[in-house]
Amino acid sequence: MAPLVGIVVFPGTNCEHDVAAAFDLVGARTRFLWHGERSVGDVDAVVIPGGFAHGDYLRPGAIARFSPVMEAVGTFAASGGAVVGICNGFQVLTEAGLLPGALQKNSGLRFMCAPVTVTVASARSVLTAGVAVGAELTLSLNNFDGSYVCDDAVLDELRAEDRVVLRYTDNPNGSIDDIAGICNEGRNVVGLMPHPERASSELTGSADGLVLLRSLLSVAVA
Amino acid sequence: MRFAAHVEVRLRPGIADPESATIERALPALGFDDVSAMTTGRSFRFELEADSAEAARSRAEALATRLLANPVMEDTEVSVSTPVVG
Numbered sequence: 001m002a003p004l005v006g007i008v009v010f011p012g013t014n015c016e017h018d019v020a021a022a023f024d025l026v027g028a029r030t031r032f033l034w035h036g037e038r039s040v041g042d043v044d045a046v047v048i049p050g051g052f053a054h055g056d057y058l059r060p061g062a063i064a065r066f067s068p069v070m071e072a073v074g075t076f077a078a079s080g081g082a083v084v085g086i087c088n089g090f091q092v093l094t095e096a097g098l099l100p101g102a103l104q105k106n107s108g109l110r111f112m113c114a115p116v117t118v119t120v121a122s123a124r125s126v127l128t129a130g131v132a133v134g135a136e137l138t139l140s141l142n143n144f145d146g147s148y149v150c151d152d153a154v155l156d157e158l159r160a161e162d163r164v165v166l167r168y169t170d171n172p173n174g175s176i177d178d179i180a181g182i183c184n185e186g187r188n189v190v191g192l193m194p195h196p197e198r199a200s201s202e203l204t205g206s207a208d209g210l211v212l213l214r215s216l217l218s219v220a221v222a
Numbered sequence: 223m224r225f226a227a228h229v230e231v232r233l234r235p236g237i238a239d240p241e242s243a244t245i246e247r248a249l250p251a252l253g254f255d256d257v258s259a260m261t262t263g264r265s266f267r268f269e270l271e272a273d274s275a276e277a278a279r280s281r282a283e284a285l286a287t288r289l290l291a292n293p294v295m296e297d298t299e300v301s302v303s304t305p306v307v308g
Contacts, residue, residue: 058289058290059292062289062292094294095292100294101294102292102294102295104233104237104238104295105240105241106240107238107240108240109240109241109244147238149237149238149294149295150294151294174238174240
């Protein structure tokens with residue numbers, strides 16, 4: 001049976017259908033998980049897509065982390081389940097404490113919506129397991145708060161443990177150490193600001209995101 | 223008793239603050255070339271029920287660090303007033 005990806009939907013999430021369509025292209029089944037649900041069910045992986053969960057009020061992800069589904073996502077992650085947060089989903093994962101650090105306003109104080117090139121910095125995560133280190137991918141950036149920040153101790157830890165998974169080749173937003181994506185200690189929780197689902201067809205500029213989604217599926221059902 | 227609480231949230235020192243930097247850069251054009259060390263932040267005011275000012279402060283501090291601020295990049299300053307009458 002094709003792997004099943006649970007896609008978390010908060011009020012204000014707006015990339016859930018793009019994510020579902022992209023996973024459809026790589027042969028996965030998908031199911032939306034409404035934020036009020038207390039279980040993720042029998043999914044093989046969880047994706048928290050982009051958007052403006054709960055209007056991004058207070059800070060992106062600040063309210064979303066208290067949604068009932070996040071406790072279930074935390075339990076799923078703690079048991080080794082693959083969880084990927086894209087853009088707003090990355091912000092939710094940092095606010096929920098499933099990933100270290102935080103995302104702050106882009107250094108140029110602009111909402112950025114543009115293609116961006118990232119380099120795979122580590123293949124030791126659920127999202128990058130099938131990609132060679134050093135590979136360059138063209139993905140889409142679409143955010144206001146995309147500048148990754150953390151204290152020196154966390155940055156040292158991320159580097160020492162090979163947990164920076166993606167770096168911008170030309171840092172567009174002031175992210176510390178050019179960080180575009182990181183993973184947790186268990187390497188099963190990944191957050192990234194660029195959107196792999198928006199790079200799922202050459203017709204719209206790039207299909208480079210598909211290798212990441214395939215990695216996730218192959219790890220999730222392994 | 224009901225206490226009035228005020229929480230101020232500011233970016234921690236060392237965290238890039240492009241908004242404040244932009245405001246400061248704009249000031250000389252308006253003749254304010256004597257301004258420096260600009261910071262911005264958010265201010266929250268609310269009332270809460272507690273047995274004492276200390277208890278009210280401790281609840282307000284917990285609320286501030288759990289939700290109102292992200293301790294990774296923000297500091298909080300909490301103050302609690304004498305009991306609200308009425």
